[in-house]
Amino acid sequence: MDAVNYSNFRQQLKKYMKNVNDNNEPLIVTSKNSEDDVVVLSKSDYDSMMETMAVLSNKYLMDKINSGDEQFAADKGKEHKLFEVNNENTVD
Known part of the structure; x- marks a missing residue:
């Protein structure tokens, strides 16, 4: 820096x-x-930093992230089909 x-x-x-x-x-x-x-x-770096801090300070989200990490590490992950959003903001 x-x-x-x-x-x-x-x-x-x-x-x-x-x-x-x-x-x-x-x-x-x-x-x-x-x-x-x-x-x-930059404003974009600031916004990103604030969003990261919000996620890190949210116990519910961090529990979900940690649970997912544990499932992945234990090879218990599940494959899901991704949704696509069309121009009318509806899911195809």
């Missing part, structure tokens, strides 16, 4: 924002006081 000081970040904001979005690489923006440092990341 790259780092840039606040002054350079401010002067080249557009460039840094484009780089963060294009490369999906967070950027640390530093200041004189390290307690004021921030991390800049």
